[in-house]
Amino acid sequence: MNKRTVLVGSLAFSFLVAKAQEREKSEFKLKETEVELLYNHYLQSGDNSAVTGGEGTERLTVYGPSFNMNKTVGKNSYHFQLGADIISSASTDNIDNIQSSASRLDARSYSALTYSRYLEKSKTTVTIGLSGSIESDYASFGKFLGWSKTSKNDMRTYSAELQVFNDDLRWGRLDDGFLSEPQFLIYPVELRFQEWYDDYKRDSYNLSLGFTQVVDQRNTIGIFSVLSLQRGLLATPFHRIFFNDDTRGVEHLPDERQKLAVSLRWNTFTKGGIIFKNSIRGYTDDFGILGLTLDNETAIKLGPKWTILPSARFYTQKGSRFFAPKGEHDPGESYYTSDYDLSTINTWTFGLGWKHWPANRKNRGLHNFSFRYFYYSRSNGLRAHTISTSFNFLKKRRVKRKNKK
């Protein structure tokens, strides 16, 4: 028996048992628990805050710890996420123009729970989930239902997911501790002489479709789309509008918005041990926004223990017809915003990071940890830095199936 035969046979045997997502047909089933401790730190600066009508500081810091857990027992998988974004925002402090501190503090707590069941005969996975997030001026409750199917030869995957979010924009949930009764919509301090909106709810319905195809040993392609419908209060009630006649108002947008995004993706594992993940995305909505994204993430494997992760992204956007800078809206217009997120912009992102597997990828303990930095630059002067660190713990073993009586 020559060396080549032994090597191929050994590889075949090892890949049969090593793949984490492999479905067990024997008397044993896979039990896997993965825990991720993640911390995101976000720093933002800019001078076009919508809170002050399109001019003003956008200085913002977010401290974002989160905990993710995935547990797989045979054909059942559970995912739990819990996190918090502690937000220090200079622009939020300008809602009432009272400098209460260096900048106002807010906190967004969020959680999600999903359950997936793998149906072996049809190679189908069904997923259901719930999510929720709460901050002082926003509460969101999400439900989702997902389906994915892999072809018999494991070369194609089809997926579909429906997400429904029911949001409430009233203020006051964190005023007297956690989960106080929400009070009212918050307007800029000088504009609280009337109720500008009757509605305080926002509902979002997202339908996501996906298709991936394994092309050959080193290439995978995918096509994804999202169709989104939003209804309700889509404006932000404490965003100011300065009209061209020196009067003021609050942001006013239509009560319905339809969005469509399509993405093409190509992942390739080159012979030099470098993985390129390339995507091109198009976006359009009935606010008049058109967007195009070119995105590359690269993984440079320096060996079994280290991977370097550079990335680059370019985005160009034609802005909404409802946008105009400070002082340029006419009070006779039906809809108006000075939020530069909806304006004509170009953005650049550059990222660099690394991932390390310290323990030869054993089935227990610290599996890997990673560090990533992103620099975000927007053409109107907004700049942002994101630092993300992640520690992944993995416990994987095979347990004997219980005999069915």
Next chain:
Amino acid sequence: MESCSTTLKPYERQYINDPEMLMAGSSAVKFHQYVCAIREGAVVAEGKKGSGGCGCN
């Protein structure tokens, strides 16, 4: 590239099955996509929106 109808044997999947080859991004990438979705008008086609949140600041 070979024909799309070719089936790969398990031992031929070592590159396709690499965790870095997954279509879904890492948690760090998802957070950055979330930031981009707030600071731009577009939504991410293949990203999963894990929760709501104003992001308006």
